[in-house]
Amino acid sequence: MSLTVINSGGGGSIELAKINSIIDKYESWDIKLEALIPCLQDVQHELGYVPAPVAALISERFQIPLPAVYGVSTFYTDFKVVKKSEHRVLLCEGMACYFNGSQGLAQFVKDKLGIENMEVTPDKKWTVERANWCFGACQGMPIVEIDHSIYIHVTPERLNELIEEVNAGKTDHEHHSADEI
Amino acid sequence: MNRQEFQELSARLAQQRKDFYNTKTVIEVVVDGGSIISGAKDTLAFFQKEVESRNLQNVKVRMVASFGAMWAEPTVFITKPGQPRVLYAHVDAARAKDLLDKFVQGDDPCADWALGWLSTDPYHYPDFAWGKAPDEEWRGIPPMGRTEWGKLQQRISSRFCGYIDPESIEDFIAVGGFKGLEKALFDMNTQQVIDEVKASQLRGRGGAGFSVGTKWQSTHDEKRTPKYVVVNGHEGEPSVYKDRRLFEGDPLSVLEGLIIGCYVAGTSHGYIYVGSEHPLAFKRVGQVVEQARKLGLLGDNILGSGYSCDVKVIIAAGAYISGEASAMLFGIQGGRGMPRVKPPRSYEAGLWAQPTTVNNVESFNNVPEILLRGGAWYAGFGSEKSKGTKIIMLSGPFKRQCLAEIPFGGPISDAINIVGGGSADPAHPIRAVQTGAVSGGSFPASMYDTPFDIDTFGKYFCLLGSGSLTAYTDENCLVDACYYILRYNRDESCGKCIPCRIGCEGLTEMFWRIKNGDGKESDIPKIEQLSDLVIEHSICGLGQAAPLPVKNMMMIEEFKKELLEHIQAGFCRANVCSMAHHPTKQLGYGSGVTADHAYEFQK
Numbered sequence: 149m150s151l152t153v154i155n156s157g158g159g160g161s162i163e164l165a166k167i168n169s170i171i172d173k174y175e176s177w178d179i180k181l182e183a184l185i186p187c188l189q190d191v192q193h194e195l196g197y198v199p200a201p202v203a204a205l206i207s208e209r210f211q212i213p214l215p216a217v218y219g220v221s222t223f224y225t226d227f228k229v230v231k232k233s234e235h236r237v238l239l240c241e242g243m244a245c246y247f248n249g250s251q252g253l254a255q256f257v258k259d260k261l262g263i264e265n266m267e268v269t270p271d272k273k274w275t276v277e278r279a280n281w282c283f284g285a286c287q288g289m290p291i292v293e294i295d296h297s298i299y300i301h302v303t304p305e306r307l308n309e310l311i312e313e314v315n316a317g318k319t320d321h322e323h324h325s326a327d328e329i
Numbered sequence: 330m331n332r333q334e335f336q337e338l339s340a341r342l343a344q345q346r347k348d349f350y351n352t353k354t355v356i357e358v359v360v361d362g363g364s365i366i367s368g369a370k371d372t373l374a375f376f377q378k379e380v381e382s383r384n385l386q387n388v389k390v391r392m393v394a395s396f397g398a399m400w401a402e403p404t405v406f407i408t409k410p411g412q413p414r415v416l417y418a419h420v421d422a423a424r425a426k427d428l429l430d431k432f433v434q435g436d437d438p439c440a441d442w443a444l445g446w447l448s449t450d451p452y453h454y455p456d457f458a459w460g461k462a463p464d465e466e467w468r469g470i471p472p473m474g475r476t477e478w479g480k481l482q483q484r485i486s487s488r489f490c491g492y493i494d495p496e497s498i499e500d501f502i503a504v505g506g507f508k509g510l511e512k513a514l515f516d517m518n519t520q521q522v523i524d525e526v527k528a529s530q531l532r533g534r535g536g537a538g539f540s541v542g543t544k545w546q547s548t549h550d551e552k553r554t555p556k557y558v559v560v561n562g563h564e565g566e567p568s569v570y571k572d573r574r575l576f577e578g579d580p581l582s583v584l585e586g587l588i589i590g591c592y593v594a595g596t597s598h599g600y601i602y603v604g605s606e607h608p609l610a611f612k613r614v615g616q617v618v619e620q621a622r623k624l625g626l627l628g629d630n631i632l633g634s635g636y637s638c639d640v641k642v643i644i645a646a647g648a649y650i651s652g653e654a655s656a657m658l659f660g661i662q663g664g665r666g667m668p669r670v671k672p673p674r675s676y677e678a679g680l681w682a683q684p685t686t687v688n689n690v691e692s693f694n695n696v697p698e699i700l701l702r703g704g705a706w707y708a709g710f711g712s713e714k715s716k717g718t719k720i721i722m723l724s725g726p727f728k729r730q731c732l733a734e735i736p737f738g739g740p741i742s743d744a745i746n747i748v749g750g751g752s753a754d755p756a757h758p759i760r761a762v763q764t765g766a767v768s769g770g771s772f773p774a775s776m777y778d779t780p781f782d783i784d785t786f787g788k789y790f791c792l793l794g795s796g797s798l799t800a801y802t803d804e805n806c807l808v809d810a811c812y813y814i815l816r817y818n819r820d821e822s823c824g825k826c827i828p829c830r831i832g833c834e835g836l837t838e839m840f841w842r843i844k845n846g847d848g849k850e851s852d853i854p855k856i857e858q859l860s861d862l863v864i865e866h867s868i869c870g871l872g873q874a875a876p877l878p879v880k881n882m883m884m885i886e887e888f889k890k891e892l893l894e895h896i897q898a899g900f901c902r903a904n905v906c907s908m909a910h911h912p913t914k915q916l917g918y919g920s921g922v923t924a925d926h927a928y929e930f931q932k
Contacts, residue, residue, distance in 0.1 A: 181663035185646050189605060212663070223665040223823075225647035226605050242567030243766060243799045244724040246813055280649060280820055281606045284570030285363040286724035287399045298366055327608050328370070329362035 162195065167202050170194065171209050180210040188221055197228040225280070233268045233275040235314055237307075238293040241278040242286070249290035249303070254278070256304040260311065274311075283329065296326045330625040331633030332515055335507070342503035350408055350449045354388045354433055356380070357406040358420075359491065361394040361577040362609050363570070367402035368421060375422045376405075379429055388433060395578025396491030397732030398478070401444060406491075407432060413446040413467050440469035445476045451484070451492050451504060456710075458483040477750060481743055483710065484734045485718045486534075486694045490578035495613050498620040501581040507626060509697025510585050510592075514634040517700070519549060519593045526696060528704025530716040535561060535689030536765065536794040537870065538715075538783040541696075544686055547676035548594045551684035556596040558686045559679075560587050560693055561657055562614075563604045565649035566766045567817070568797045571720040572690040574732055576603065576610035579694070580617045584640065586693030588627070589700065591638045594686050599640040602657055605647055615642050649821040653869050654687045655679075656823070667823040668869035691720060712738030715783045719793070723749040725800035726757065735781070742777035744798055757802035761888075763810065765794030767817045768874030770881020771801065771810070773888065790881040792874060806903035807891050811878045812840040818875035829872030832863035836876060846911025848896035857883055 170190045174183035187206060191198050198221045207214040221227040237257060239250050254265070257276045261269050268275045283291045288300025294310055302310075330338070349355070358373040376390045398404050401418030407428065408414040415438060417428060424442065431437040446467055448454070454462045460480040464472030473479035484490070493500040501507075513522050527542030548556060560583060564572040575583060583601070591599045601618070603611045618640055621627040629637045643661055650656055651666025658680045660666040679685025695717065699707045708716045715737040721744055722732050728750030735744060745751065745762055752759045763771045769792035772779055779785060786793040801810065819833040836859055839852050860876035867873050882888040894900045899911030 182641070182643065182661060184663035185660065186644055189644055189646060216664070219665050220646075220663065223648065223667075224645075224651070227646060241817075242724070243763060243810075243813070244568055244730075246567075247725065247799075247801070247805045247810070280567065280817060281565045281604075281647075282567045282570050282724075283362070283366065284573055284607075285366040285399070285402075286568065286722075286730045287363070287402055288366055289724075291366070300366055324366055324368075324370070329365050329607075329609050 162199060162202065166194065167191065167205060171206060174210075180212060184210060184212060184217065184220060185224070188217075188227055192227050197231045200229070203229075232272075234273050235275075235295050236293075237274065237276045237311070238279050239276065240283055240289075240291040240293070241280060242282040242289075244286040245290040250278075252304055253290060253292065253302060253307055256307055260308065273315075285329075293326050298324045298326055298329070332511065335511060335632050339502050339505070339508065342499050343505070346449075346500070346503040349389070351410050352387075354385075354410065355406070355408045356388060356390045356433070357393045357408070358390070359394060359396045359398075359402070359404045359406070360392040362573060362607065363399050364394075364402040364404065365609070369403035371422060372403045372405065372420050372425055375425050376429075379426070383429070383434075385433070391494055392496075393491050393493060393578070394495045395487065395574040395732070397487070397574070398444060398729075399731050400727075400729045404444070406447075408449060409433075413470075413472075414449050415446045415467075415470055416444045416473070417442045418444050438468050438470060443470040445473035445479060446470050447473050449492075451488050456483065456706075457485050457488050477747055478729055478731065478733070481735050481739070481747055482733050483718050483736050485698055485707070485710075486691050486720055487575065487578065487732070487734050488698065489582060490574065493579065495578050495580060496616050498581060498617055498624060498626075501579075501617075505701075506581055507585055507697075509700040510588055510626070511632060512700050513589045513592055514632060514636055519595065522589065522593050522700065523549060525700055525704045529695075529699045529707035530704070531692065531695055531699065531707065532715065532783060533689055534691035534695075534719070534795070536768070536792060538793070541688060541692050544676060544688065545590065545593050547674070548684050548686040551676060553684055554596070555598060556594045556684040556686075557598050557600060557680040558587060558590040558594050558596060559600040559602060559658065559661070559688075560690055561602055561652065561654060561687050562607075562610070562690045563602055563645045563652035563657055563660070564690075564795070565604055565606065565647065565652050565821075566768075566795065566797070568724045568763075568766045568799050569722060569795045571722055571732060571795060571797075573604070573607040573610045575690050575694055575720075576607065576614050580610075580614045581621070582694045582697060583614075583690050584617060584621060584627075586696040587640060588631070588638050589696050590686055590688065590693060591640075592636055594684070597636075597638045599638060600661060600680070601640060601642045602645060602661060603642065604645045604652070611642070611644055618642055648823075650823045650869075650871055653871065656869070657687070658685065665823075667825045668871075670868050710736045712780060712782045715793075719781070719796050721748070721796045721798060723798050723800070725763075726753045726759070726802055727751070727800050728753045737780075737782050739781055740778045741772060741781050741798075744781060745777060745800070749798070749800070752800065752802060754802075757804055759800040760803055761801040761807065763799040763801065764797070765792035765874075766797045766799070767814050768792050768794055768870070768877060770878045770885075771807070771888070773885060775887070776885075790877045790884060792877065804903055804905075806901050806905035807882065807888050808840065808843060808895050808901070809903070809905045811882055812837065812844055814878045815840055815875060818871060822871060822875075826866070826868045826872065828863045828866035829869075829875065832859055832867075832872070833875050835859055836863070836879065843892070843895050844901075844906040844908075846895075846899050846906075846908040850896055852896065853883075853892075 177183040292302040405420040459474035531541045532538045651660045656666040656668040761771045815837040824830045860879045
């Protein structure tokens with residue numbers, strides 16, 4: 149294949165080989181529909197979103213109609229079809245966290261960054277989302293995830309520090325990755 | 330591997346395990362999703378590094394998982410040869426160093442940091458009830474069955490959680506794993522297995538509480554092939570983490586239950602569906618399935634019985650609604666996880682429109698032990714209609730946030746005040762407890778004697794559901810809680826059927842108005858009417874359960890009073906709701922104003 153890089157549609161480009169190697173992993177699955185979600189998971193994990201050209205590629209390789217791929221990638225909360233922002237604050241809004249601090253954190257984010265749930269700051273730097281599930285560590289309530297790092301017992305002051313650290317490009321702080329739990 | 334080889338392996342590994350504990354000092358760090366967040370991996374790494382640098386030949390460090398003492402994470406078991414297994418709380422690097430110095434290398438068991446002690450063998454406790462073992466205090470450390478947290482616990486479903494290395498199939502076989510499968514394959518026919526499960530009166534542990542035996546019978550009786558058996562491990566609710574803990578702590582019991590389920594259904598296709606919120610659970614399940622394949626416990630001709638079975642592990646992609654059985658099956662088929670109208674039920678037309686058994690992780694987990702000990706044994710626990718034990722999850726301002734397992738039938742105060750230890754802060758007692766996370770109402774303190782039982786909960790519009798209990802203190806507002814649950818369900822509604830899509834939105838908006846002081850008394854009949862409509866006309870469990878907290882609030886006087894205070898007097902006693910728009914806005918808790926003052930003022 150002569151084409152090695154595809155335009156993501158939203159700025160930047162994607163290495164075709166990388167995507168093909170992800171899809172190749174599912175080549176052996178006898179039922180391609182079963183492989184769709186796991187494959188999209190890998191793409192989401194690799195790129196942070198599922199760009200339209202990749203969806204088209206998956207559709208072609210798996211022989212699944214493109215609308216069906218779009219249907220799945222827009223339905224599930226895990227998949228994003230556009231790259232919204234550089235960084236993401238994810239506030240755990242499980243019951244225990246909601247009643248024990250998370251509301252204050254949401255208010256703090258609104259005051260500091262001017263955004264509410266699912267909104268993006270004008271400079272496309274930050275977005276805030278609420279986790280409608282449970283991290284399963286209610287001893288650490290409230291829990292906040294920033295760019296896949298998890299923090300426990302977060303107060304508005306601590307959240308301020310964390311956001312400032314990320315803004316300053318500091319990423320070597322102690323954390324536990326959301327992929328480990 | 331044939332049956333005889335399996336039995337030899339099982340005996341050999343059991344002996345090895347015994348020798349291991351008898352000759353080595355074993356340090357076991359509880360490493361699961363919850364404890365990793367609290368720093369368990371650092372503790373594990375510290376122990377490994379120290380043991381190596383101190384050149385302690387006789388000390389072995391390994392991991393176990395999902396023991397459940399979450400309030401004390403990171404937790405560590407230390408077992409010296411011939412001594413009991415002591416559980417230590419809050420073991421960070423500093424404490425780990427002290428434990429190494431004082432206990433592992435010295436002889437001081439550091440009783441102050443110990444939560445209790447257990448045996449190395451889960452079968453040491455009659456019927457897995459910690460409280461039943463004739464245990465005595467050991468050097469100032471109480472046995473787990475004498476501690477407040479442990480005395481009610483009876484761990485059947487979570488029997489191996491905290492006892493074995495979840496990533497090692499050998500350890501699982503050493504404690505008696507796969508013996509249930511062996512019995513099913515060689516000593517029982519499919520109907521006998523079903524009869525045994527029926528006799529246990531095991532009910533589905535995912536929430537609906539449907540009889541597992543009946544479900545299995547239905548799939549078994551269907552003539553169409555191929556059939557499928559699916560473990561529903563998509564657990565997307567807030568405050569619910571039992572399935573992921575079982576996957577993280579004892580994935581092989583689930584797998585064993587699944588293979589038995591496949592054998593009964595007469596199929597060789599099993600699926601394990603794991604929520605994507607649980608990467609560690611997904612990883613561990615994938616690992617053990619691979620190991621089982623290598624040992625010949627999955628694949629062609631299992632243990633030489635002539636029966637073949639293989640299991641696929643599939644990852645979900647978020648969205649709470651795709652944990653509903655029919656939606657989950659669409660998810661496996663690579664579609665959008667939206668529920669469909671039933672009937673046909675899954676056993677008639679499930680995965681790929683073929684007969685399918687779908688059960689919860691905890692249901693499958695119980696089956697091997699039921700086969701080994703008999704259905705009658707299992708049915709001996711619990712209340713009249715809810716048999717056996719249930720994993721409960723306590724979250725919120727409890728003294729002990731934890732995962733525990735207690736028999737059905739006792740009053741809920743057992744779970745709240747004994748297992749949970751009441752409120753973390755005695756100044757703010759637990760005034761109500763939310764059941765079933767986001768699908769169900771709550772019980773006020775005056776009703777703590779209500780039996781912990783699936784059917785009794787239903788009478789009060791509460792769902793025992795997944796077994797989660799969340800505490801409310803006087804700092805939490807029940808109207809806010811109701812709003813939260815409705816908002817959650819609104820967000821997570823798939824939008825397929827109109828009553829749920831629009832009804833949840835309508836209810837959420839009404840509660841938002843009430844929270845902001847715009848509530849009217851005429852809202853109450855509207856809320857009631859809309860709730861009934863949503864419950865009656867929604868096609869799946871989400872819509873049918875979403876308005877339950879509203880119904881519960883209308884039913885229980887205390888809660889209704891709180892709602893009326895918001896509407897009539899603009900008074901939120903917890904001072905949580907803003908009440909910004911109410912004409913006679915009052916300050917709430919802490920301001921000295923009471924509801925009576927607020928009503929006075931209004932006059």
